Amino acid sequence: MKKEISISELAKLMRVSVHQIRYFEEKGVLFPAYIDENQYRMYGIDEIYRLSHILLLRKAGLSVQAIRHWYDEGTPDDMQQLLLESVYQIEAELDRLRDLSGLIHKVLNDYERFGDRAPSFQVIQREPLVLSSWFETDFNTELDARMLAQQGDTQPGLFETDIHYVYEEECLRRVRLCTKAIDMDGDVVLPAGEYLSCRFSIHDEEELKQHFDQFQAFGDQSPFVLTGPRILVEKSYLSLFTRESLHYELLARVDRSVGNAAEREEKR
DNA sequence: CTTCTCACA
DNA sequence: TGTGAGCA
Incomplete structure (x- = not known):
């Protein structure tokens, strides 16, 4: 039994699509440990870690581009900076959503108070x-x-x-x-x-x-x-x-x- | 089962 | 940034 796993096994393990794993490869952020004789991609433990990191960073809002760039030439400080920028954006988004929620509440309140009534x-x-x-x-x-x-x-x-x-x-x-x-x-x-x-x-x-x-x-x-x-x-x-x-x-x-x-x- | 490519949102 | 279909 090989130590490495196939792309579908990795996909199932990480709860992502096979497609997405191949997409990450195309974008240059995740490569198989090696290619089997049958041309199948095979992944080891290192790739599992790498994929975990990528998924975490994606969830944090970093673009695949940015992740690629960091793997190529990023320092720990760069990563800190990237995550900081990301959190600022998320907070801006929270503000936007709060505003939106407020607007909807305003409409709802106004309707309840002044909906359809006699003068x-x-x-x-x-x-x-x-x-x-x-x-x-x-x-x-x-x-x-x-x-x-x-x-x-x-x-x-x-x-x-x-x-x-x-x-x-x-x-x-x-x-x-x-x-x-x-x-x-x-x-x-x-x-x-x-x-x-x-x-x-x-x-x-x-x-x-x-x-x-x-x-x-x-x-x-x-x-x-x-x-x-x-x-x-x-x-x-x-x-x-x-x-x-x-x-x-x-x-x-x-x-x-x-x-x-x-x-x-x-x-x- | 995997690969690749192409079109599509 | 992915997805889905079709093919080999």
Whole structure:
């Protein structure tokens, strides 16, 4: 009985494919101890160790190229360096995955809180919001693909972040499309404070106008005044859950320093 | 059972 | 960076 083993025995022992062992040979990192008369590759104990190392390094994220290079002319310090670089990459990947997980949780949470519901009004306290303005358009013109494309390189991940439509005060003719500023160079700033918020979902753009009116009506019969721009936030990713509805939040800053509409009426 | 080669993801 | 098929 020979001391060496065939490629399939080695493959079974190391739980890899025969193919992969031959691939490592082609790439110059693992060679048989010798070739048998029948042209079969034969492997000894040294090759078993060598293969273990290769597999470990592959698992650690080193390329076969890099392994080859190290076997050719690598020092122990080089190996330490290679593994360090590898661990940095893995940690970067962990960060990426954490971000991704966070994004999905955010979507899930948002859906649970504001999924499909009748319009709900509430006054909420908001942190200052910095938006980076994107472009301006008319109230009536619908957003189309070309308008998006013409804006050139905007933020990546367009629809992961909510699109904010900021309507100019008083007349709602002009709309400013914004996204949340990632860095601090936003150009539209909404101050912290109390905001009236209404969340709703619609099936047709037509319904938007009604909600604006309802929103205004709600403001008029409340003990405060709505001030500043109306902000329509399109929760674009909530549309993931339903095939045919769009989700929005309508916001306006609350001003309690002025009397409400009814009181103003009295004073006249 | 092994080898090699080629195409493919 | 491997895999799968086909052939000898």
